[in-house]
Amino acid sequence: MIDVFLILQRALRTSLREPIALIPNVVISVFFLFVYNAGLSPVANLPGFHGSYLGFILPVAIVSAAVGGAGSAGQALIRDLESGYFTKLLLTPTKRLAIVWGPMIAGAIILVAQVILILVLALLMGLKSQTGLLGLLGVVVFAFLWGMAFAGYAVFTALRTKNSAAAQAATLAFFPLIFLSATFVPLEFIQSGWLKVAATINPTTYVFEAMRSLLLDGWQFRPLAIGLAVVLGLATLTGGLALYEARRATRLGT
């Protein structure tokens, strides 16, 4: 446990040492929030749509921040692979789990800070949460877990490719995840058959629905339970893959 804490502490400290790298991610999310809200808010007037469009589109901004923030965990790992510090960590009795999950958790914590910033901004823009402050906290928890899941994926590809450009390219998974989903309109509004199928199998859809239920509908068990199962399942899967990859590296050599 102390291992995870030490690795996490170091990952946070080094990330904050170059804070400039964290800025684009926040800017992009805030940009999404403003542009989509300004351009698409009449959607809220369509029959069958309830609540404010701001509350509807906010999860998209949050999830894109989560993906970008978590991708930085992969970048941090690549940096360690390139400097040889990753090998130095492998040579210590530190748990392999800590070496892999430390940067993942650090990535997720940084993104929580970014998400809080976005939430504050949305509140200033007039956001009203149907579940109050506790619901906003729920949104943050979903963002954290989603971030962990994506960080696991980023760390896994970093360990697998050991190459900065390849790991960067892998974060392109961001696009289908965010946009092949109930991104701009609710799932039942989607007309195109293929997009509807894609949105239904895309795990992001359930993260959006869970966050939207908190912001627009009040406390509802079903979307929260499904959303939680999806993010926990994904985070376990990608975190497990990353750990497996770290152990495999020892077996195969480089």
Next chain:
Amino acid sequence: MNAADRSIHVERLTRSFDELKAVDEVDLDVSSGEIFGFLGPNGAGKTTLVRVLTTILAPTSGRATVAGFDVVQEANKVRGAIGVALQDVGLDPIMTGGELLTLQARLFGASSAEATSIATRLLGTVGLDDVDPKKRVKAYSGGMKRRLDLAMALVHEPRVLFLDEPTTGLDPVSRTDIWAEVRRLNTEQGVTIFLTTQYLEEADRLADRVAIIDRGKIVALGPPDELKKEIGEEVVSLTFETAELAEKARTVLAPLAPNIHGSGRELSLYLTAAAPVIPELVRSLDQASVPLSGLTLNRPTLDDVFLRATGKRIEVTDE
């Protein structure tokens, strides 16, 4: 040698990368308190063996124990008992020396207060205590990085220290500093040291025993002086214009010196006493009309040992 005296025990150890056997059925024992030198040219398998013994690479077959623990089954116990400085330093460029040492000590189980004092002490040990504590590692020189990397290997007072080419690419002064530190650790703290090198002088001056490795196999093993004595007390090196002339000279000289080894335009004659033989040797070459370009008389070096075992000389390449 009983098990308790063996710091490192290697049994028929092989590590392959696809078809290539980087380490090929190596057997080896290093006793506690010894400085063991592993000498060989680049690509001979030195680094692969170090990576297996330090648990970051799994063997293909065979087994090894370090400090009494199996490198595969008890990898974490091995890690706790050894210090490692690999050929490529592993330092995070955006951290400071003090931060890296403190974290390293904590990862080996020191408390926060202990870690701070260990870091301060080790910065002094490796002569980095006068460096600005805010200076990040990316601003360090190559020699400073190497010294910090050595300090990182010492935070937990390891029983066995692995140094993979600790002085490759260093200037002569830094090299001598590292040698002094290695010797001090060995004599004052009784640390067993496993050192790989491609420098003859380093192996010769530091190591109690030397193994010479070529293409994954150990080709000679023993104390440097004995290895050299085995091939003769003195070595006469002859140089010729061409490799053909060297080859011809070899035939001519065979009756005079039974122990001749050649490499290109050079011939090395290993003799118990050279002085009485030299006049006869020059006369024979003259009679056979083989012109001689150079003649030197030396004591054998480990390079001669390598030459006899492999038929070639050790080529040093700095990376």
